[in-house]
Amino acid sequence: MNNNILKKSWNEKYSIVKKQIENMKSIKSVATAFNTNIDAIYKVNGRSLEQLVKQYNVSLDGVENSTLKDVATPSDIIKGIVKCFSRGIAEEWIIEDIEIYNWLDKNIGYERLQMGGQGGIIANALALLRIQKVIAHTNSLPEIQAKQFLDLDNLLSFDENGELKKASSISRNNDLPLIHWIIEFDKGDEFTIDGKNYKCPKSNRFIATYDPMNMNLVMDENFISYVNNNPIDFLILSGFNPLLESNNGLGLIGNAVDVLKKWKKTNEGMIIHLEVASTQDKVIRKAIVDKLIPLSHSIGLNERETIDVLEVMGEETLAKEIENETSACNLYKAIMHIMKKINPSRIQLHMFGLYLTIQQKDFKYTPEMNLKGMISASVVSSSKALNGELSEFSHTQKALGYEVSDIGLNELINLSNMLNKPELLENGVCEIDGYMVSAIPTILIDKPKTLVGMGDTISSVSLLGGW
Ligand code: GLC
Numbered sequence: 001m002n003n004n005i006l007k008k009s010w011n012e013k014y015s016i017v018k019k020q021i022e023n024m025k026s027i028k029s030v031a032t033a034f035n036t037n038i039d040a041i042y043k044v045n046g047r048s049l050e051q052l053v054k055q056y057n058v059s060l061d062g063v064e065n066s067t068l069k070d071v072a073t074p075s076d077i078i079k080g081i082v083k084c085f086s087r088g089i090a091e092e093w094i095i096e097d098i099e100i101y102n103w104l105d106k107n108i109g110y111e112r113l114q115m116g117g118q119g120g121i122i123a124n125a126l127a128l129l130r131i132q133k134v135i136a137h138t139n140s141l142p143e144i145q146a147k148q149f150l151d152l153d154n155l156l157s158f159d160e161n162g163e164l165k166k167a168s169s170i171s172r173n174n175d176l177p178l179i180h181w182i183i184e185f186d187k188g189d190e191f192t193i194d195g196k197n198y199k200c201p202k203s204n205r206f207i208a209t210y211d212p213m214n215m216n217l218v219m220d221e222n223f224i225s226y227v228n229n230n231p232i233d234f235l236i237l238s239g240f241n242p243l244l245e246s247n248n249g250l251g252l253i254g255n256a257v258d259v260l261k262k263w264k265k266t267n268e269g270m271i272i273h274l275e276v277a278s279t280q281d282k283v284i285r286k287a288i289v290d291k292l293i294p295l296s297h298s299i300g301l302n303e304r305e306t307i308d309v310l311e312v313m314g315e316e317t318l319a320k321e322i323e324n325e326t327s328a329c330n331l332y333k334a335i336m337h338i339m340k341k342i343n344p345s346r347i348q349l350h351m352f353g354l355y356l357t358i359q360q361k362d363f364k365y366t367p368e369m370n371l372k373g374m375i376s377a378s379v380v381s382s383s384k385a386l387n388g389e390l391s392e393f394s395h396t397q398k399a400l401g402y403e404v405s406d407i408g409l410n411e412l413i414n415l416s417n418m419l420n421k422p423e424l425l426e427n428g429v430c431e432i433d434g435y436m437v438s439a440i441p442t443i444l445i446d447k448p449k450t451l452v453g454m455g456d457t458i459s460s461v462s463l464l465g466g467w
Pocket of ligand 1: 118
């Protein structure tokens with residue numbers, strides 16, 4: 001098949017999206033846990049970054065490979081931004097000192113606030129897509145946080161008396177606002193210092209997080225007991241990324257494991273999806289892999305998170321291979337490896353231009369359903385990138401009719417060639433080693449208005465958009 005015909009046939013497959021989104025209305029209940037916060041968005045450009053470097057006398061020696069994760073000084077924040085800017089990557093560094101948070105507030109500022117945290121972002125997206133009831137876990141819900149929830153009757157959380165209410169109307173005024181700085185930068189932007197040029201290869205962001213509640217995985221007892229006492233169809237789990245070994249992170253994961261085990265008993269049919277998220281602390285990351293993945297049916301990862309998971313599984317060689325060449329072929333090897341080692345029901349990768357799922361044959365969400373879910377997710381997430389936000393229902397389908405990307409199509413061609421599975425390229429599904437593999441080329445938006453929360457949207461809509 002030549003590439004034009006192939007592209008046309010994939011574009012045609014996207015015609016199911018309206019119906020799939022319509023079908024989402026039949027899903028009764030989703031709970032999202034645990035992290036909900038406020039994102040303060042600031043766009044940095046090359047020139048202002050250069051000024052910051054000069055003003056704070058920051059040494060940029062070896063900054064591209066810096067492995068610093070805990071921020072101790074404002075210079076560390078600047079180093080983090082330069083690292084991500086110069087490599088076009090996304091990282092999140094944890095701030096433990098409130099003085100650094102105050103410095104950000106005073107010296108960097110922000111352009112707007114929006115919903116943050118995997119739990120909060122997914123809750124907004126799924127409620128907008130008209131799931132009947134979305135219950136969001138919040139460990140802090142002052143008015144400023146509540147305002148980041150969409151004004152929707154099907155989007156609920158708990159007020160200070162433990163009552164389930166419309167999330168956007170709650171105001172737990174003694175709670176502390178949890179603000180994360182999202183410092184975004186654009187592809188092609190650059191600056192030069194001491195004769196060295198730093199040019200950004202891919203639009204992305206650096207996140208600086210000061211968040212005492214989510215860092216301590218504070219859980220709302222009302223939410224815990226709700227999930228124990230009411231039927232829930234899907235639980236979307238995340239929020240382990242800000243934990244640190246030095247801050248009793250392993251103990252906190254142990255607490256979550258106990259809660260999760262009980263939920264699984266009281267809500268037997270519930271499908272649990274874990275969004276792995278970028279987790280810098282390797283001990284915590286390993287605990288996520290060893291303790292939380294086995295309790296989940298489905299996991300979602302991007303390219304970076306896949307490399308990170310391999311690293312803590314002791315697969316440094318494969319991790320390096322992917323770091324050197326982040327292709328669908330290499331990532332497939334990684335996902336298959338994780339699948340065979342840990343054996344969840346489903347693993348989904350979302351990479352630039354392509355989504356790929358490997359799943360058990362008997363998982364009740366079939367590969368065909370998953371394919372429809374991934375196609376829906378491609379439209380919804382690219383609509384978010386195109387529009388800058390998803391705050392009205394009409395936003396969710398803005399990118400419908402856009403063509404699938406050549407980048408994604410080429411990745412899929414290479415993958416199906418490597419696997420010798422032409423049906424993967426033509427229909428998006430094939431069987432390998434007793435597992436079902438599905439993949440799609442996605443829509444890519446040339447100049448995305450936003451990137452933060454894309455992965456969360458993709459993972460959740462891929463899982464719920466195919467029913
Ligand atoms: C992380 C960050 C949060 C951001 C989210 C996006 O959880 O802490 O600020 O909104 O990632 O995926």
